[in-house]
Structure formats: C-alpha cells, structure tokens
Amino acid sequence: MGDIVFDIAHMLAGGLVLVSFMLLYQDRLYALLNIYALHALMLTLSVAWQAFSQAAPHLYVTAAIALVFKAIVIPVALHRIIQRLGIHREIETVVGVGPTMLAGMGLVALSLVVILPVTPEGDPLAREDLAFALSVVLLGLLVMVTRRNAVSQVVGFMSLENGLVLAATGAKGMPLVVEISVAFSILIAFIVIGVFLFRIRERFDTVDIGALDDFRGERR
Numbered sequence: 413m414g415d416i417v418f419d420i421a422h423m424l425a426g427g428l429v430l431v432s433f434m435l436l437y438q439d440r441l442y443a444l445l446n447i448y449a450l451h452a453l454m455l456t457l458s459v460a461w462q463a464f465s466q467a468a469p470h471l472y473v474t475a476a477i478a479l480v481f482k483a484i485v486i487p488v489a490l491h492r493i494i495q496r497l498g499i500h501r502e503i504e505t506v507v508g509v510g511p512t513m514l515a516g517m518g519l520v521a522l523s524l525v526v527i528l529p530v531t532p533e534g535d536p537l538a539r540e541d542l543a544f545a546l547s548v549v550l551l552g553l554l555v556m557v558t559r560r561n562a563v564s565q566v567v568g569f570m571s572l573e574n575g576l577v578l579a580a581t582g583a584k585g586m587p588l589v590v591e592i593s594v595a596f597s598i599l600i601a602f603i604v605i606g607v608f609l610f611r612i613r614e615r616f617d618t619v620d621i622g623a624l625d626d627f628r629g630e631r632r
Contacts, residue, residue: 417465421582424458425544428578429520432551435571436512439503441494441563445487448567452482455574462581471581478577486570490563504560512558519550541582548575 431451438444456479463471505512527543552572556565 417461421458421461421465422540422544424454424461425541425578425582428454428458428574429544429547429551432548432555432571432575433513433516435555435567436516436551436558437509439505439509441503441561442491444503444564444567445490445494448571449483449487451571451574452478452487455577456483458578459581474577474581478574482570482574490566494563503564506558506560512554516551516554519554520547523547523550538582542579545575545579545582548572548578551575 428451431447431454434447435444435451438447456475459471459478460475463469463475523546524543527539527546549572552568552570552575555568555571559565559568
C-alpha cells in the first residue's frame with residue numbers, strides 16, 4: 413500500500429510539472445487559459461491525494477479551493493476579460509519555443525540538484541515532492557519572463573503559486589487558517605489584476621508589454 417501511495421503522489425506531482433511545460437509551449441491565449449485550468453486540476457488531485465495519504469482532512473479544503481477558484485472561476489473570468497477587452501489572442505514570446513523548452517528542462521534539473529542533496533534525511537515523499545514543487549515554481553517564472561502579454565504573465569504567476577501550494581502540502585500540510593488566508597489573498601490579487609488589465613486597456617489600448625515599453629521609450 414505504501415508503494416502505491418508513493419507512486420501515485422509522484423505521478424500527480426510529475427503531471428503538474430508536465431502541464432507546466434504545456435504552458436510554456438502555448439502561443440494562443442485561450443489555449444493557455446485552458447491549460448492553466450488543467451494545471452489547477454492536477455494541483456487539486458495532488459493535494460487531495462496528499463490529504464488521503466497524510467490522513468489530513470483539512471487538506472481537502474485546499475483541494476476544494478484549488479478546484480473552485482483556480483480550475484473554474486479564474487479561467488472563466490480571464491476568458492471573459494479577454495473577450496471584453498478584445499485582447500489579441502496570439503502570444504508574443506521573447507525567445508522561441510525550442511530554447512524556452514530547453515531552459516525549462518534545465519530548471520527542472522536544477523531543482524532536483526538543489527533539493528535532493530540537501531534533504532538526505534527527509535521523508536522520501538516530501539523531499540521529492542519539494543523538488544517537483546520547485547520545478548513548477550521556476551517554470552512559472554519562466555512563463556512570466558518569456559511572454560510579452562500581460563494576461564500570459566498573470567497565468568505564469570498563478571502557476572508559480574500552484575507550485576508553492578504543492579510544496580506546502582507535500583511538506584506535511586499547512587494549517588487551515590493559512591489555507592483560507594491564501595485563498596482570500598489569491599481572490600484579492602485576482603480582482604486587482606482584473607482592474608489593472610482594464611485600466612491598461614483603457615489607457616493604452618493594449619496589454620502587450622512590448623507596446624507599453626515603446627510608449628515609455630524604453631525599447632530601442
């Protein structure tokens with residue numbers, strides 16, 4: 413039974429890393445949002461399995477929050493924001509997909525090299541989940557720095573936050589009050605992001621980061 417618990421936990425955490433690579437590959441906004449919903453669904457399954465394997469019922473609350481807000485509410489709301497603002501649906505990237513994917517593989521390798529050697533005495537399930545979680549965080553950062561569109565950078569930030577949740581739950585869970593405060597923080601941040609995007613679109617008629625740099629005269 414222990415081996416099955418271990419294998420399923422790592423399959424789900426590894427699946428989250430795989431979906432992070434799918435985020436890196438996307439070049440259309442709608443597809444990016446759909447993949448982010450899948451990313452949140454994988455997080456939900458991973459947290460729910462951790463709740464079962466750790467016998468920690470409060471983690472089911474985290475899983476429910478991830479399912480409702482991350483997998484359903486936020487993607488649907490971002491779809492509507494894109495439609496209402498008439499945002500260009502192609503995503504401009506700083507570098508090509510090939511170099512980005514190679515950089516992503518390098519970041520995953522870096523995560524394994526950093527986490528595994530420094531936690532030799534830790535619980536095998538927790539230490540390897542932490543390595544996967546760090547990979548998701550770094551891949552989220554990579555999404556943010558390789559995309560010019562503000563909405564895609566928001567998606568990268570939210571996928572990064574999914575990695576932090578995975579790390580917290582893999583490290584034997586976190587208090588319920590922390591989970592609730594994190595959920596409200598995410599909701600408030602999303603509201604602020606929505607207002608921010610509307611204001612950018614109203615003021616500059618675009619949410620493309622490169623166009624905003626041109627407006628400020630920072631690009632050559």
